[in-house]
Amino acid sequence: MSLAWTREPLRFFQHLLRETDASTLRIDGLIDEIKSVGANACIVMGGGFSAWYPTDLSSQTINPHVRSDFLGDFLVAAKVDGIRTLVRMDISKGRAGMEDRHPDWFVRKPDGSVSSVWNMPQICATGPFWQQETFSILGEILSRYPSANGFFFNYLHVPRCYCDRCQDLVFRATGESVPAPDRRIPAYEAWRQDFLADYMGRVRSFIRACNPAAALVPYHHVHDGWNIRRMAAITDIIGSQVSNPVMPNPVDPQPIWNLWAAEEALTARALKPDHAPLLIQTTSEVFASRQSAMPDACLIHNLIQAAAHGAATAPAVNGMLNQEDARFVPALQTFGRYLQENARWYRDLKSPARVAIVRSEDSRLWGTDAGRPAGKAEANGHIGEFRGFCEIISDLRYPFDILVAPGLTVAELGRYDLVILPAVECLSDVDAATLDAYVAAGGKLLASADLGAADEAGHERQSAPLHCLPALPGNGRTAIGAYLALGRLEFRNALSGIPRVPAAGEFWTPFADGNSNDDLRLIGPFANNAPEFTMVEGAGKEPGLIERDFYKGHAIWLPWRIGSLYHRHSMPEYRKLLSVLIERHVGAAPVRTTAPLAVETILYAHPDGMVLHLINGASARTKRLTELTPLAGFDVAIETDCGFALSLHDDKELPVTRAGKMMILRIECLDHFAAIALTRGSAGRKCA
Structure with a gap:
């Protein structure tokens, strides 16, 4: 057997069973429900803080409602029906009371008390449970159930812990203690990321030694503390969440936006091009009130958007399909049968995109977003700008791909006519040199906002990182109450002949010396907005559009937050301005x-x-x-x-x-x- 199946967009399904479900469920009933939604793969309850099989290990608590070997019986039945199965592991939490018996297993707060999640003690990544017990659990499952196709590790991350062991490891690695809860430092975050990737590399090697055909799928719904490029390298299937619940998770707020499934699918394609990612989609309307049904419109929208980009989706149902609030079930079954009947049209999809948008993990972590997975509430950081550009390009009907920084290469950039850098505030010297090489060879670059203001760790730069746009953004100032003058006829024609458009947000002036090719010059801002004094007077000065030729290529800088403003306010003028620039360099939308x-x-x-x-x-x-x-x-x-x-x-x-x-x-x-x-x-x- 091989892992070739991990490349295909399988139709997954996940029963998130309550422990009490085990007292009444029948294996054939579960299999029938999986088949009823057209699935040919699933995630089944396995081990960790709740064991769904008769474990001999004291580190796990057997679900008290399990009456037989649920996991073993399920795996046998699934194999008969040709359903691939990932065993769900949760090693992030323990049962209440275990902290008294095993105090060195759990995360400690600065005051020494045990940290908890959903009222369960949180397990320390450096402690004996992760380092010994997890491997014992995996070994037990692998030896007993060779038909399991792999493992799905739920809610996987390295939590911030202040135990003596973590303090010592962090100090030896970074020269500092674990930072205070309200303090983020690059060295510590890099340690968290590397520790997790190194650990899961060991887990993968252990699984491979026992069963070379078993897959590893780590998962965290917001990838907290993940180096997504390193994790992709040691992962057989990239797992991400795309749920878009009507009310998000109150513990780790998720992004809520209409292209979330596309973002995760395209990001996974960039990191692991030949493998279909596994995107988890809840069927619960409210994350903290799981027994409420997701509206059909939202559920189907997320599922089809993911599938359209070649991703495997896994609807996750809290309990059984046969439940009190089963309003989502008919739509889920209809959609599942549709995917099953059209499976061949969702395999071997190739992107025709000539435009790529860079998603900068450094800018998210160390720029204005300050590590928030959903970005700043005002959408003024890289995440808001990135998502705004995704929306604009989508609204203009251009296919686009996502590229992940750091780690850009000339080869991947060279596949595109236009590469967009949306508020990439934190840019490494290595990525900057790669971008320069792309432009010099004939590529087109379009950047926005405070490009290259800091290095990859968020430290303020003293000199420009790019040669194709050789300037730092400088200090931003407000453009509220200002206008952008439309100098070029092509802009005016695209906007029905009007002479200017509103400006807002922050505005930067990277180049002190003007250039006759620049445009969208700022008029104002005007502080007095009383109706009697709203004359727009004076010529524009600082440009909102900067263009420079660089060897065979061309670089464009919009030193304002055009993407963020579109993301928040859907400004139609901004979409039309970008349409002119993109069509000039890429051609008409297909x-x-x-x-x-x-x-x-x-x-x-x-x-x-x-x-x-x-x-x-x-x-x-x-x-x-x-x-x-x-x-x-x-x-x-x-x-x-x-x-x-x-x-x-x-x-x-x-x-x-x-x-x-x-x-x-x-x-x-x-x-x-x-x-x-x-x-x-x-x-x-x-x-x-």
């Missing part, structure tokens, strides 16, 4: 449509042609996507040499017309989503 912006378009190449998804994101104003708003009557044009269009919902050929390179489709009604295969010859659906 998808054009009369649909409203609420319709997301996702286009991928496929061995048999192309696959186009149209996803309905229409919702009530200012509200989350909780109820479906059907849309009707729009056209979609796709640049393709394909001649046929096949609806994946019903396997029917769609009428098309052509205009030059464009295939044109008419969409009469869009419910949750439409999925259309574009082929060079008529090709029907094949089940898998």
Whole structure:
């Protein structure tokens, strides 16, 4: 056996069983529920603080409601039905009271008391449980159940601990003690990241020695304390969460935004290009009140967005499908059967993107976001800027990829006509040199906001890191009450001839000397906004658009937060400004449509042609996507040499017309989503 199966986008499912469920559940009932949602893989309850099998180890507590060998019986039944199974491990917490018997197993607060999560004592990563007991548990499961396909490690991270052992290890590695709870320092965070990656490398080697065909899938819903590039290297399947619950986790707040599934899928593709990631999707509406059903509109939106980018998804159900609040079940079953019937169209997808957006872990950790996984509430850091650019590019109907910094390479940059650096405040010398080499060879770079203000650890720079844009941003100032003058005719034409657009947020002036090619010059700001005095007077001075040629390439700097402002306020003028710049360097978008912006378009190449998804994101104003708003009557044009269009919902050929390179489709009604295969010859659906 091999691990080739980890490359495919399997259809996962996860029963997050309550311990009391074990007293009444039947294995055949669980298998039937898994099959009812079209799944061919699952995550099953296994070991850790709750053991679902008759363990001989005192480090685990057997679920008191388990009446037999649940794990063993389930694995046998799953194998008969061809369902691949990952055993769920949770080594992050212990049972209440264990801290009295094993005080050296658990995380200590600065005052010496035991730390807890969800009222359970939190396990210390450097202690005996992780270092000895976890390997004993894995060895026991691997020896008893060789048919297990691997392990899913839940809520995996290195918590901040002030025990003597951690204090000593951290001091020897960094020269300092564990920092205070409200203090973040690069050396300590690097230690946490490296400790976790090194530890999971040992876990992977142990699993491989026992069963070379067993996969390792570490998981944390916000990847706290992860070096995502190192973790991807020692992981067989990248695990991430994309849940978008209506109310987020109060303990570790998650991002809430409509492209979260796309972000995680594209980030995983960048880190592990030939493997489909496993994206976890809750079916609970409220994270802290799990027994409440996720609205169909939100659930299907997240699942189809992930699948459209070639990711495997795992709906996670708290308990059984047969539960008191089972409103989500019909939609989940319908969607699961759809994926099952169209499995071949979700394999071997290749991105046609000519635009890449850089996601900077250094900027998130050590820039304005200060390590927050969801960014600053005001969206003024790298995360808000990054997500705003993702939204703009998506709204302009361009396919895009995500690249992860640090660790950029000239080879990966060279695949794109345009690379975007959204408020990459923290930039290493190595990545800066790589970006310069890309531009020098003919690449196009578009940067925004406070580019390169600090190094990879957040230390303020004294000289510019880039040669293609040889300046530091300098001190920002407010642009509230100001305007950006549209000097170029192409900008004015794109904006119906108006002379200027509003400015807001922070604004930087990197270059003291002006350049005649620069544009979007700042007028104001005007402090007096009383109606009687709102004349816009004077010519613009500092440019909001800086352009420089660099050897064979070209670099653009928008020294303001265009992405963040779009992310928060959906400023249409900003989208149109970027449209002019992107089309000049990349060409027209390959998808054009009369649909409203609420319709997301996702286009991928496929061995048999192309696959186009149209996803309905229409919702009530200012509200989350909780109820479906059907849309009707729009056209979609796709640049393709394909001649046929096949609806994946019903396997029917769609009428098309052509205009030059464009295939044109008419969409009469869009419910949750439409999925259309574009082929060079008529090709029907094949089940898998």
